[in-house]
Amino acid sequence: MNNINISFVILHYQSIKTTIECIEYVRQLPSDVLKNIVIVDNASPNKSGEELKELYKNEKNVYVLVNKINEGFARGNNLGYKFSKEQLKSDIVIVMNNDVMIKQPNFISLLLHEAFKNEVYIIAPDIITPSGNHQNPYRVTSIETKEILYILLLNNFNKLAYSIPGLSKLILHVNNTRPRIRKTSKTKWENELDEIIPHGSCVVYTKKWVDNEDFAFLPKTFMYLEEYLLDEYIRKKRYKTKYIPRLKVHHLEDISTNSVNITSIAKAKFKAKHAAKSTKELLMMRIFVK
DSSP, rough: TOOOOEEEEEESSOOOOHHHHHHHHHTTOOSSSSSEEEEEEEOOOOOOHHHHHHHTTTTEEEEEEEEOOOOOOOOHHHHHHHHHHHHHHOOOEEEEEEEOOOOTTTTHHHHHHHHHTTTTTEEEEEOOOTTTTTTSBBBBOOOOOOHHHHHHHHHHHHHTTTTTHHHHHHHHHHHHSOOOOOOTTTOTTSOEEEEEEEOOOEEEEOOHHHHOOOSSSSSTTTOOOOHHHHHHHHHHHEEEEEEEEEEEEEOOOOOHHHHOOHHHHHHHHHHHHHHHHHHHHHHHHHHHHH
């Protein structure tokens, strides 16, 4: 498999130290295949994209793309995916957050062993948080329409409530203390699973996907619910996904999002606004797209 071409697409915003750490872990991965690193700077106000471009300008197979505007999560990642597919002719594209660290030395060899099996289009690795939680499978079944409606109503209510002085702190407290829905139900992370919803912080797109699709995430939203939109598309296309727990990455969580928002209320308002838009897109896709 020496002729295989793999690209790692890393979406960057503001936090340059974290991005450099992410890049260096990828660079240290031993491999006999061509390994590219594509960094997409989403118009960081602190000009850290230009810093990265200068830092890696003489490094072979490291590319820094600097957006003029912040395209958001899906479109930002898609820029790196498209560059990897069209310019670098990659067979496999791994799209990952800048706060995902691949510390597993045999990650690429394990991936290559799985990537060309059973017509799989997307591979989801075991994503481990600092607290020891496992973020994959993100979910094992598609979201129900009634749950989409509930999320849409909730986010529209929150968007309004966070704009009202005096009420915003109360709503934030209620939302932070209410029980969370377990996305993975009682499914254990130790076992391989087919047809799961992958967590968006690290998604492996195999040659089957790259040959057929010009995007990594559906470019309908700025941020939030990318996993559900992708799942809706995957199931309509009858593409196969697979969770492989032998593949392991570490996720620091929310580095870029936290750098956008200074206060908890501002962050909650930001999330409610964009989550409401994303949920509306998901509902339209569920109803109208065949």
